Amino acid sequence: xxxxxxxxxxxxxxxxxxEFVREVISEHKNSDxxxxxxxxxxxxxxxxxxxxxxxxxxxxATGRAIPDNVSANYKITSGFFNRFTTQQVQFLLGNGVTWExxxxxxxxxxxxxxxxxxxAKAALCASVSFGFYNYDHLEVFTALEFAxxxxxxxGALMAGVRFWQVDAQKPLRATLYxxxxxxxxxxxxxxxxxxxxxHTYILELVSTGVDEAEIYDGENYPxxxxxxxxANPHRQSELVGLREQIDAYDLIKSGFCNTIDxxxxxxxxxxxxxxxxxxxxxxxxxxxxxxxxxxxEDTGATAQANSLEAPHEGREALLxxxxxxxxxxxxxLNIDEIKGGANTATQIRAAYxxxxxKADQFEYCVIDFIQGILAVAGIExxxxxxxxxxxxxxxxxxxLLQAAQYLDDExxxxxxxTLLGDADKAEEILKNMEGQAxxxxxxxx
Numbered sequence: 001x002x003x004x005x006x007x008x009x010x011x012x013x014x015x016x017x018x019e020f021v022r023e024v025i026s027e028h029k030n031s032d033x034x035x036x037x038x039x040x041x042x043x044x045x046x047x048x049x050x051x052x053x054x055x056x057x058x059x060x061a062t063g064r065a066i067p068d069n070v071s072a073n074y075k076i077t078s079g080f081f082n083r084f085t086t087q088q089v090q091f092l093l094g095n096g097v098t099w100e101x102x103x104x105x106x107x108x109x110x111x112x113x114x115x116x117x118x119x120a121k122a123a124l125c126a127s128v129s130f131g132f133y134n135y136d137h138l139e140v141f142t143a144l145e146f147a148x149x150x151x152x153x154x155g156a157l158m159a160g161v162r163f164w165q166v167d168a169q170k171p172l173r174a175t176l177y178x179x180x181x182x183x184x185x186x187x188x189x190x191x192x193x194x195x196x197x198x199h200t201y202i203l204e205l206v207s208t209g210v211d212e213a214e215i216y217d218g219e220n221y222p223x224x225x226x227x228x229x230x231a232n233p234h235r236q237s238e239l240v241g242l243r244e245q246i247d248a249y250d251l252i253k254s255g256f257c258n259t260i261d262x263x264x265x266x267x268x269x270x271x272x273x274x275x276x277x278x279x280x281x282x283x284x285x286x287x288x289x290x291x292x293x294x295x296x297e298d299t300g301a302t303a304q305a306n307s308l309e310a311p312h313e314g315r316e317a318l319l320x321x322x323x324x325x326x327x328x329x330x331x332x333l334n335i336d337e338i339k340g341g342a343n344t345a346t347q348i349r350a351a352y353x354x355x356x357x358k359a360d361q362f363e364y365c366v367i368d369f370i371q372g373i374l375a376v377a378g379i380e381x382x383x384x385x386x387x388x389x390x391x392x393x394x395x396x397x398x399x400l401l402q403a404a405q406y407l408d409d410e411x412x413x414x415x416x417x418t419l420l421g422d423a424d425k426a427e428e429i430l431k432n433m434e435g436q437a438x439x440x441x442x443x444x445x
Contacts, residue, residue, distance in 0.1 A: 001027065001031070001400070002020070002023065002024050002027055002149060003149060003150055003151070003152045004149045004150060004151045004152070004158040004159055005151070005152050006020075006149075007020060007149055007159055008080065012209055014194060017183075018185055018192050018193075018194065019174070021161050021174055021176050021185055022174075022187065022192065024147045024149070024161050024325055025147055025161060025163045025172075025174060027147075028147035028161075031049070033126065033127065033128070034143060036126060036127065036237050036239070036240075037125065037126035037127075037142065037143040037237070038144065038242070039239065040081070040125035040126055040238075040239045041125055041126075041144065043081040043082070043239055043243065043246065044081055044082050044085065044121075044125050045082070046077045046078070046079045046082060047077065048077040048078065048246060048247070048250055050243075050247040050250065050251070051076070051077055051168070051247065051250035051251060051254060052075055052126050054073075054075060054251065054254075055067055055068075056068040056071065056073050069378070072258040072261035073254075073258065074086050074254045074257040074258055074261070075250075075254055076250060076253050076254045076257060077250055078249050078250055078253070080242075080246050080247060080249070080323075080326055081239060081242065081246060082239075082245050083332075084238070084242075084326075084330045084332045085121055085124040085125065085238060086121070087332055087333060087355070088124060088238075088332070088355070088358060088359065088362065089120045089121050089124065090117075090388060091118055091333075091355055091387055091388050092120075092357055092359045092362060092363060092366070092385055092387060093113070093116055093117050093120055093366070094117075094387065094388040095385070095386040095387070095388060096113035096306065096386075097112070097113060097116065097380075097383045097384070097385065098383070098384045098385070098386065099368070099381050099383060100381055100382055101381050104374075104379055104381045105377055106229050107136065107376065107377060107380075108133075108136075108137070108138060108373070109126075109136055109137030109138060111137065111138075112138055113139070115131070115137075115138040115139070115140055116131075116138070116366070116370075118140045119138075119140045119229050119369070120229065120362075120366065122140065122142040123229045123230060123231040123365075123367065124231045124236070124237070124238045125231075125237060125239070126142060126143035126144070126160045126231075126237055127143070127230065127231050127235055127236045127237045128143055128228050128229065128230050128235065129140075129141065129142055129143065129228070129229050129230065130143075130146050130148070130157075130160070130227065130228055130229070131226065131227050131228050131229060131372075131373055132177075132225055132226045132375050133221070133225045133226075133227075133376040133377055134161065134201075134225070135201070135202055138373065141162055141226070145162055145163060145164055146160055146161070146162050146163075146226075147160060147161045147162075147163065148160045148228070149161075150233055156224075157169055157224060157226060157227070157228055158179065158224055159176070159177060159178050159179070159224070160176075160226055161174055161175065161177070162174065162175045162177065162304035164173075168350075171186050171187060171188045172186070172187040172188075173185070173186050173195070174186075177224075177225075177226055178198075178224075179220070179223070179224050180198075180200075180220055181198045181199055181200050181201065181220060182196075182198065182199060182200075182201065183196070183197065183198040183199075186198040196358070200218030200220050201218070201219075201220050201221055201225060202219045202220065202221075203205075203218045204217050217290055221376050222375070222376070222378065223375060223376055224376075225376045227369055227376065229364045229365060229366065229369035230368075230369075231362070231365065232361060232362065232365065233361065233365070238330070241329065242326065242329065242330060245322055245325060245329070246326070248322055249319060249326070251322065252315055252318060252319055252322070253319060255315075256312070256315045256319075259311075270301060270302070271301060271302045298440050302369050313412070328354070330358075331354035331357060331358040332354070332355060332358075333351060333352060333354075333355045333357055334351075337351050338351045345399075347379060348389070352389060359387060366385075367383060370383045397416055400412060400416060409433075410430060413426065413429060413430060413433070414426045414430075417429065
């Protein structure tokens with residue numbers, strides 16, 4: 001693993017720097033981080049690797065394995081990983097970030113909430129993602145496109161290489177990010193060159209005022225502008241420990257379909273027809289398929305149709321158990337537990353408690369990430385989050401109205417409208433209420 005100290009030893013020799021960048025990319029693609037990110041990305045897209053690569057086998061008399069290309073071989077992929085990570089991200093970040101200073105959102109870009117969700121989802125898959133504060137907006141790099149260079153002494157991210165290549169036969173592009181600027185490289189047919197010399201992060205267009213010629217002047221950030229967002233305190237992918245259960249679920253469900261497919265036919269037993277050879281039996285079955293009737297010529301011979309019934313109780317019970325275990329292990333909300341009947345607010349909160357605990361752990365990582373971005377942007381603020389809950393609206397409103405006499409009218413109005421999903425109408429309704437109160441006051445006078 002290459003580190004920031006290894007990079008420092010290279011010095012300013014451009015040829016050696018370019019070769020170092022190429023080696024960093026190659027080593028990163030062979031790292032456990034990159035390989036895990038690839039697998040997690042597949043599971044997130046419901047391209048579960050284990051079941052897709054699964055091959056049924058037959059064994060001959062010598063014990064040699066032979067691919068079974070005849071019998072049914074369904075490959076059904078489940079979407080548990082995508083469901084869990086999406087639920088975790090939207091539960092914590094679905095309502096966006098709330099700032100103490102309203103101007104902060106403008107400084108970070110109008111799409112900051114969206115980019116933050118993208119970074120969070122990528123982190124949960126690969127264990128880490130990277131946010132680049134680019135002057136007035138956030139850009140997100142995944143572990144599949146960014147190779148970090150950490151400081152050996154304190155573990156801080158001090159440099160990194162972003163790379164991309166649309167096809168193995170196409171040019172490889174790379175951008176080297178350092179504290180004091182950016183350098184861009186390109187490799188075409190194995191030959192590398194500097195595509196753009198090192199320049200500062202912030203470029204400003206300046207006019208000389210003499211011949212109206214325009215030149216670029218620039219500056220850098222107070223610290224390295226790329227910040228890692230970790231998925232959890234363990235700094236590992238959320239697929240770790242879950243993949244085996246997903247694989248088991250996929251294999252059992254696919255095998256169940258194979259069994260049903262192979263058993264979904266009728267076979268015939270013909271009694272007292274010893275004179276029929278294999279050709280006669282084939283003709284008998286063919287006649288049944290075409291005209292749905294056949295004669296049995298032997299005296300006393302009878303034909304009886306039979307069918308197979310695939311055992312299902314044990315498999316269904318195991319699939320149900322695996323699904324429940326995965327929800328429990330990921331600490332996700334199983335909506336099936338609260339969607340039936342009229343659940344009280346207490347029951348709903350209890351169902352959300354595991355997800356709340358998991359969100360608490362993830363929130364610490366997200367706050368560290370945001371504070372790192374704010375430090376780069378030179379902004380002082382504190383982010384807060386409003387989590388997305390399902391609620392018993394009638395019970396919540398009833399509780400709120402019971403306490404209304406102790407609360408401010410504006411607070412009660414805004415809260416009720418939020419519960420009803422009409423929070424955007426709060427200003428209009430409050431204005432109308434103020435006008436009605438003024439009319440009543442004026443009438444009394």
